[in-house]
Amino acid sequence: MNAPFDRPLGAAPHLQPGVHVGRPLPRPNAKRLVAGRGNYVTDMKLPRMLHAAFVRSPFAHARILRIDVEAARAAPGVALVATGEDLAKLCTPWVGTLDHFKGMKSEPQLPLPLDRVTWSGQAVVAVVAESRAAAEDACELVEIEFEDLPILADLDTALAPDAPRLVEGFADNLCFRSSLESGAVDDLFASAAHVVEADLAFGRHTGVTLEPRALIADYDASVHALTVHHGTQTPFQFQDLYSRHYGIPEGRVRVAAPDVGGSFGVKLHVYHEDMAVIGLSMLARRPVKYVADRLEAFVSDIHARDHRVKAKAAVGADGRILAMAVEDETAIGPFSTYPRTSAVEGNQVIRLIGAPYRLEAYRADLKVVFQNKTQTSQYRAVGHPIACAVTEHLMEKAAAATGLDPFEVRARNLIPDDAYPCQSLTGYKFEQLSHEACLAKLKTLMDYDRLRAEQAELRARGIHRGIGIAAFVEITNPTPAFYGIGGARISAQDGAVIQITPSGEVRCLISVTEQGQGTEAIIGQIVADYLGVSRDIVRVITGDTEVTPHGGATWACRGAGIGGETALQAARKLKANVLNVAAAILQAQPDDLDLVDAEVVDRAGGTARLSLAEVARIAYFRSDTLPPGTDAQLTVAHHFAPSGYPFAFTNGIHGCHVEVDTETGLVKILKHFVVEDCGRIINPLLVEEQVRGGVVQGLGAAFFEECRYDDAGQLVNGSLADYLVPMSCEMPDIVIAHMETPTRDTELGAKGCGEAGTAASSAAALNAVNDALAPLNAELTQIPMTPARILKALGAY
Amino acid sequence: MAGAVPLTLTVNGVETARMVAPRTTLADFLRTDLELTATHVGCEMGACGACLVLLDGVPVHSCLVFAVQAQGQRVETVEGLVASGALAPLQQAFHERNALQCGFCTPGMLVNAHALITKGTVPDREEIRDAISGNYCRCTGYEAIVDAIEAAARKLNGEGAE
Ligand code: FES
Ligand code: FES
Numbered sequence: 001m002n003a004p005f006d007r008p009l010g011a012a013p014h015l016q017p018g019v020h021v022g023r024p025l026p027r028p029n030a031k032r033l034v035a036g037r038g039n040y041v042t043d044m045k046l047p048r049m050l051h052a053a054f055v056r057s058p059f060a061h062a063r064i065l066r067i068d069v070e071a072a073r074a075a076p077g078v079a080l081v082a083t084g085e086d087l088a089k090l091c092t093p094w095v096g097t098l099d100h101f102k103g104m105k106s107e108p109q110l111p112l113p114l115d116r117v118t119w120s121g122q123a124v125v126a127v128v129a130e131s132r133a134a135a136e137d138a139c140e141l142v143e144i145e146f147e148d149l150p151i152l153a154d155l156d157t158a159l160a161p162d163a164p165r166l167v168e169g170f171a172d173n174l175c176f177r178s179s180l181e182s183g184a185v186d187d188l189f190a191s192a193a194h195v196v197e198a199d200l201a202f203g204r205h206t207g208v209t210l211e212p213r214a215l216i217a218d219y220d221a222s223v224h225a226l227t228v229h230h231g232t233q234t235p236f237q238f239q240d241l242y243s244r245h246y247g248i249p250e251g252r253v254r255v256a257a258p259d260v261g262g263s264f265g266v267k268l269h270v271y272h273e274d275m276a277v278i279g280l281s282m283l284a285r286r287p288v289k290y291v292a293d294r295l296e297a298f299v300s301d302i303h304a305r306d307h308r309v310k311a312k313a314a315v316g317a318d319g320r321i322l323a324m325a326v327e328d329e330t331a332i333g334p335f336s337t338y339p340r341t342s343a344v345e346g347n348q349v350i351r352l353i354g355a356p357y358r359l360e361a362y363r364a365d366l367k368v369v370f371q372n373k374t375q376t377s378q379y380r381a382v383g384h385p386i387a388c389a390v391t392e393h394l395m396e397k398a399a400a401a402t403g404l405d406p407f408e409v410r411a412r413n414l415i416p417d418d419a420y421p422c423q424s425l426t427g428y429k430f431e432q433l434s435h436e437a438c439l440a441k442l443k444t445l446m447d448y449d450r451l452r453a454e455q456a457e458l459r460a461r462g463i464h465r466g467i468g469i470a471a472f473v474e475i476t477n478p479t480p481a482f483y484g485i486g487g488a489r490i491s492a493q494d495g496a497v498i499q500i501t502p503s504g505e506v507r508c509l510i511s512v513t514e515q516g517q518g519t520e521a522i523i524g525q526i527v528a529d530y531l532g533v534s535r536d537i538v539r540v541i542t543g544d545t546e547v548t549p550h551g552g553a554t555w556a557c558r559g560a561g562i563g564g565e566t567a568l569q570a571a572r573k574l575k576a577n578v579l580n581v582a583a584a585i586l587q588a589q590p591d592d593l594d595l596v597d598a599e600v601v602d603r604a605g606g607t608a609r610l611s612l613a614e615v616a617r618i619a620y621f622r623s624d625t626l627p628p629g630t631d632a633q634l635t636v637a638h639h640f641a642p643s644g645y646p647f648a649f650t651n652g653i654h655g656c657h658v659e660v661d662t663e664t665g666l667v668k669i670l671k672h673f674v675v676e677d678c679g680r681i682i683n684p685l686l687v688e689e690q691v692r693g694g695v696v697q698g699l700g701a702a703f704f705e706e707c708r709y710d711d712a713g714q715l716v717n718g719s720l721a722d723y724l725v726p727m728s729c730e731m732p733d734i735v736i737a738h739m740e741t742p743t744r745d746t747e748l749g750a751k752g753c754g755e756a757g758t759a760a761s762s763a764a765a766l767n768a769v770n771d772a773l774a775p776l777n778a779e780l781t782q783i784p785m786t787p788a789r790i791l792k793a794l795g796a797y
Numbered sequence: 798m799a800g801a802v803p804l805t806l807t808v809n810g811v812e813t814a815r816m817v818a819p820r821t822t823l824a825d826f827l828r829t830d831l832e833l834t835a836t837h838v839g840c841e842m843g844a845c846g847a848c849l850v851l852l853d854g855v856p857v858h859s860c861l862v863f864a865v866q867a868q869g870q871r872v873e874t875v876e877g878l879v880a881s882g883a884l885a886p887l888q889q890a891f892h893e894r895n896a897l898q899c900g901f902c903t904p905g906m907l908v909n910a911h912a913l914i915t916k917g918t919v920p921d922r923e924e925i926r927d928a929i930s931g932n933y934c935r936c937t938g939y940e941a942i943v944d945a946i947e948a949a950a951r952k953l954n955g956e957g958a959e
Binding site for chain 2: 026027030031032033034035036037038039040042043133207208209210211212259260261262263264293294515516517518685686689690691692693695696697719720721725726727728729731733734757
């Protein structure tokens, strides 16, 4: 929050007004971060602040028979110890279902469990003490007696007809089931020249934000008010939740997010400990801080993916994919996450499969299955990497079956660039995409023909290189149809308040939030251009429910497309107000004036008439000199909700170039290529870094990252030494090229780009490895593609 | 503080004396006792590099060092290196190249990069990737960080930017 003015110390370089949007301008707030002046929740302390630690379940599923906290209560520095019952008196339960997901079910949740634990690592008892160390010491004194319950450790166990039910009274272990069917699926399969099949498995991985989850709850009993300093993406969502579940009027709950050390979807879900900390502060009547350590993050942050997909495609003799049929089974943990649910990922998988292509028929069946592991939910590019890998794996098989080049088979199947608007068989409405142009651009960008020639030459020398490509669409700019209609109080609209200050500077308070993507930077660029000032006098403030207007904030790639449009419209409104006041002062017509670089000028000819600072001075301090009846509103509030198309789809294509060492199973990622079309680009520097960061998260999923469990439901690699994440030496340079097809639903025309990198990179990597191994008759059908799995595919053991 | 022991060391050029519990890590000591919160903690096991500081001029993981082990030594954190201007070329290059997103890894990156580029030679990209291979960044693709370090190294070692 609080991007500072980016005024250089020397003379201000003169930025041409109206040219901020589209330029690779560095982020003003990054200067604070490179100066060590970041202010993260982990850094904050409040007077009389206490620290919480949690006693966690060692069992994946067990009944709680007895809890003894007396010794912990008496330990040095301990302020209070709370169990599930203590917090249940303050907090109402929550249920992670959405109304529009018919038949969805999930057990009610409380901050701490009353009588049963459902995953290993679940917090059971909270200890609040003068320091985190004292709280942890006292945690060791808590005695809990457990009785083992049967563990649902994998999909097959949970889906077996006689499986023990995870929730007593539920008819089965399904959280949600859904199916789709469109077109003559069976006929097309019966008559197709080829039927290709795939059986793919996608490991569980997790967000691993470098700053773990952190919050400080500060309840003030004297006024029955709560302030929460929270490392979150979505302050208003938490304001609503804390208010409703703890019975504090909304207006007395403030959620403020300062600098946030990474989020990627991890920091918008409700976590039990976070909910507990609110109650702990109410009980202690003092501020309480909780920061997950890395081990706690691994067992309690949401995990993601964990899908098993069986898929087949009917392929014509010409390589045209006629139909697809898929079954997705996904395991989500013991309950569905609140308030966004754990069913969205599977739902998006079955709806996004085949999305870039012209299919004639499609059938899908989805099972979302409970199990005794950490909850899964939305993480960067929800469902996209799975849908993309399934589709693109089938595409490669279609190419192989028909003898076509991977580029050619895509060219024959992609939705043509002149076929829009159109609708997918799963109901997605596409306004205008650029798949064909992106495909052509990627081929040039990769220097594809040269890579193929080089591949053949190196193969002769026993060097196995592979080339993989994968096309994608990315869901961005969601309308209220996404959560609102399901009954979740998650806003699709955003709000901005923009003000000319008495000195003639500009303050913009906006509901979209910053976690390093550059939200504040691009909002500043947009306001500067559409108001008519230079960027360096615009201050953008985000992330505090007490300060900014209500809005959805940053998720599902809506910051630029929705937040940006909000800022644009607000800036336009404010400009009209400024010109009205200026016209009153100058006895001119507002339409004859313009605001350029903070000067009111004659629209015709551009002669400077009055500075913005002078307009502000008169409006604020000498309104007596304005003509009677002048409405001098130099602050405007504006809200914008997307309408029109339900989503603005970003599209693009990735290429991955790898070398597989068939002796060790190690893969060197030589280079990765992305062509993406996120509509109007506000700041290419930021778009490119977003895409690169996204690619690296997708390559992490492809090669390294996996939450591994044993049969007892214990996470066996919950540390940064055991859970592998991409580091600089494993990552390639990433070449990016852009297409720009602005959405016409907004004036700004921007779509999201934050998930474009993750959406297709693991699919491209999977295809690249399989391309490298094709001559050896080996195939990978599981990610991450670890050396062991590669060697296994090669028959090395 | 039960069992606290005296500790004297020099932090960012200032001689500092405190009582600390022997189990306090240098990272916690810097962040909590001295409020030098630029030093971040991401893993507490030497795997992420967010907590790197200079101890007698050498980058060390402050999460793996007990504060008492720094007795009599010189500690420099990002706050001190910024104040002395030592990080200026890196700060500028990181900003211009947008070699950070959330910025949580950045202080550790800067400390490591500083140690690398002040060796007196301009490292190539491979060497830079190798040198920061213990610094985890979840947000960027590392490429911008490599670019920024390369640019700062060239500037510092008297080569113009390309
Ligand atoms: S906190 Fe020290 S290396 Fe991660
Ligand atoms: S910028 Fe977020 S971890 Fe590196």
